[in-house]
Amino acid sequence: MSIVADQLGHLRRFSPPVRRLLLFTLFAGLGNAVWNLLFNLYLRQAGFRQDFIGDLNFWMAMASASAAPLAGLLSYRLGQRTMLLAGVTLHIVGEFISVWFVQPTALIVAMAVMGIAFPLWIVSYNPFMAVHSHPDERVPLFSVVNTIWLGTAMAGSVVGGWLPGLLAGLGLAAEAQSVGAYRLAATAGVLLFPAGLVCLLALPRAGITGPTDGFAEDRSGRAGLRSLSSGALGSVAILTGVSALVGLGFGSYFPFVNLYFREGLAASPGLVGLIMGAGQAAGIVGLQFAPSLARRFGQVRAVALAQALAMPCLVGMALAGPLWVGVVFYLGRYAIWNTGSASFDAFQMEAVPDRLRATLNSLAGIPSGVGFNLAWALGSALAGRLIVAHGYPAIFLAAIAFTLPGTAIYFLRFRHKADQGQLPAPDIA
Numbered sequence: 128m129s130i131v132a133d134q135l136g137h138l139r140r141f142s143p144p145v146r147r148l149l150l151f152t153l154f155a156g157l158g159n160a161v162w163n164l165l166f167n168l169y170l171r172q173a174g175f176r177q178d179f180i181g182d183l184n185f186w187m188a189m190a191s192a193s194a195a196p197l198a199g200l201l202s203y204r205l206g207q208r209t210m211l212l213a214g215v216t217l218h219i220v221g222e223f224i225s226v227w228f229v230q231p232t233a234l235i236v237a238m239a240v241m242g243i244a245f246p247l248w249i250v251s252y253n254p255f256m257a258v259h260s261h262p263d264e265r266v267p268l269f270s271v272v273n274t275i276w277l278g279t280a281m282a283g284s285v286v287g288g289w290l291p292g293l294l295a296g297l298g299l300a301a302e303a304q305s306v307g308a309y310r311l312a313a314t315a316g317v318l319l320f321p322a323g324l325v326c327l328l329a330l331p332r333a334g335i336t337g338p339t340d341g342f343a344e345d346r347s348g349r350a351g352l353r354s355l356s357s358g359a360l361g362s363v364a365i366l367t368g369v370s371a372l373v374g375l376g377f378g379s380y381f382p383f384v385n386l387y388f389r390e391g392l393a394a395s396p397g398l399v400g401l402i403m404g405a406g407q408a409a410g411i412v413g414l415q416f417a418p419s420l421a422r423r424f425g426q427v428r429a430v431a432l433a434q435a436l437a438m439p440c441l442v443g444m445a446l447a448g449p450l451w452v453g454v455v456f457y458l459g460r461y462a463i464w465n466t467g468s469a470s471f472d473a474f475q476m477e478a479v480p481d482r483l484r485a486t487l488n489s490l491a492g493i494p495s496g497v498g499f500n501l502a503w504a505l506g507s508a509l510a511g512r513l514i515v516a517h518g519y520p521a522i523f524l525a526a527i528a529f530t531l532p533g534t535a536i537y538f539l540r541f542r543h544k545a546d547q548g549q550l551p552a553p554d555i556a
Contacts, residue, residue, distance in 0.1 A: 141268065144259045147326050148211075148252070152275045154323035155215070160283025160407075161290070161316025162222055164400055167386050169309035173229050177386065181511020183238045184382045188374075188504030190242025195497045198246040199489030207251035207258075208330045214248025215327065217241075219320045226313040229306070246489065246500075253492065254484040255330075257476045265476060266426070270417045270469040277414065277465065281407030283316065288400015290315060304396060365540050366475065366491040371498035372533030373434075378506025379525040380441070383514065384457070391519035392450045402454055409458040413465035426470040431538035433467025438527050445523035474541075502529075 141149070170180055202210050221241030224233060253269075260268050291308035294300045300308035380387075388394040388402055413433075420429040440463065443456030475491065476484055493499050506529070513521040 141271075142259045144330055145256060145268065147329050148255060148259075149272065149275055151211075151215075151323040151326035152272065153279055154319050154326070156276050156279025157283045157286075158316045158319030158323075160280040160403075161287035161319075162226075162313050163280075164284050164287035164385055164403055165291070165309050165313045165316070166225065167383070168389060168396060168399075169226070169306065169313060170234075171386065171390075172304060172306050172309060175231075176511075177383065177514040178511035179231070180386075181382070181507045181509070181514075183234055184378065184507030184511075185504040186235050187238035187242040188378065188500045188507060190239040191245050192497045192500035192504065194243040195246040195250060195489045195492075195500060198250040199486045201247075202251045202254070202489075207255045208327070210251040211248045211255070211327050211330070212324065214244045214246070214251075215320060215324055217244035217247065219317060220244075222317045222320075223314075226310050226317065242500075245494075249494070250489045250492065253472060253476055253488055257484060262477065266418050266421050266469055266473045269472040269476075270414050273417075273465065273468050273472075274411050274414045277407040277410040281404040281411070284400045284403035284407060286400070287312060287316065288397045288403070292397060362540070363487060363490065365536065366487070367496065367498040369498075369533045369537045370491045370493050370496050371502040372529050372536070373493060374499035374502030375506040376526040376530030376533070377494075377499075378503035379510045379513075379529060380444075380522040382507050383510055383519070383522060386514075387444070387519045387522075388450070388453065388457075392447065392453050394450055402457065405454070406457055406461040409462040410465040413462040414469060416466050417469040420466050421470045421473075426474040427538065427541040429470040430467040430474070431534055431542070433464055434530065434534040434537075437464040438531060441523040441527050445520040 167180055170183075171177075198210065198214075205213075218241055221237050221239075221244055224240065225237035228234070228237070256268055256272065257265060290312035291300065291305075292303040294308050294311050295303040295305070299311060302308065385399050385403060388399045389396065394402060417429070420432075423429075424432065437460050440456045440460030444453055444460070447453035447456060471493065475487060488496065490496050491498055494503070506525075509525065510522045513525060
């Protein structure tokens with residue numbers, strides 16, 4: 128109870144702009160969770176194979192990777208508020224196309240639009256939070272942010288699993304597991320995003336620790352990277368490589384978790400929604416321990432410990448026989464991983480000067496960066512083919528093979544850094 132009270136206490140102390148962005152997060156998280164749960168089920172019901180689903184994830188991630196560097200620069204030129212508004216609007220358009228045009232070409236276009244939209248807003252999201260907060264409250268802030276994402280994902284997953292049956296019961300669809308029922312239910316999720324846009328319109332253009340709306344020419348992210356010392360540039364490169372390995376791991380299994388439970392372990396769509404929601408709840412539990420874990424071990428050790436302890440759960444999912452075994456390991460993986468996620472975000476935001484945060488986020492951010500998205504694209508395409516050839520267990524073993532070296536590199540490179548996240552030689556040359 129004291130952990131929950133701490134979270135509520137921090138929430139009251141956050142600045143009004145941060146609270147508005149958190150409200151946007153609430154609407155966006157709910158809408159995206161409904162769409163995420165139902166989209167793969169919708170595609171399978173429409174007759175598409177897992178390898179095509181993997182290819183759709185590939186094109187979305189490739190579009191994100193291509194747009195991420197430009198998003199980082201535009202964030203400086205146009206301002207974080209403008210980028211947030213533009214990205215979310217484009218995301219709504221992409222999701223709408225994806226659920227109402229089921230032809231392969233239209234689906235690829237929709238994924239590309241959503242892929243471009245995502246870095247446009249997410250690359251400014253964490254820097255906006257950072258510039259509207261003080262350094263000593265950023266780990267609690269990112270813990271609250273991740274808690275909201277997971278909480279809305281939990282609620283949206285449960286509602287999404289239940290919604291097609293409700294629509295069929297109301298006579299709006301022929302049956303609960305029809306293409307029409309999935310399409311209408313996913314559309315309901317898309318319609319939550321416009322409510323979030325209202326929250327974004329109320330955001331200011333200046334933060335408590337600096338401007339949010341661009342920099343002079345000599346303070347652009349590109350110029351700043353050129354002026355960093357070789358040690359700092361090397362650390363940025365390593366962070367980008369680590370995020371790529373993590374992206375390969377995530378892409379190798381995460382897009383297919385709902386199909387793993389639906390087809391691999393024979394769960395009903397409603398039960399899949401409950402399982403996915405329970406996973407988010409387990410993640411929320413893990414997040415409550417993130418600040419205390421960071422205080423005890425430091426940000427870098429907290430991240431490495433969480434990633435390492437989550438890997439045996441992937442082995443358990445690969446070897447699962449009965450449904451309940453797969454569920455237990457899935458819940459364990461979510462809870463353990465999220466004990467380190469807030470520390471990873473905070474470390475990255477404090478690793479470079481303020482003016483380079485959006486640039487670093489566009490390169491090494493999870494899930495906004497070029498490295499992560501390129502790797503996610505390859506991992507998703509690989510996973511779809513692994514499922515067709517070898518079944519669902521293969522994707523979890525592939526995820527371990529990619530994530531383990533990323534965890535080791537991250538820990539070995541940054542384990543001696545201060546809790547505040549300073550990189551080696553972060554000075555300007």
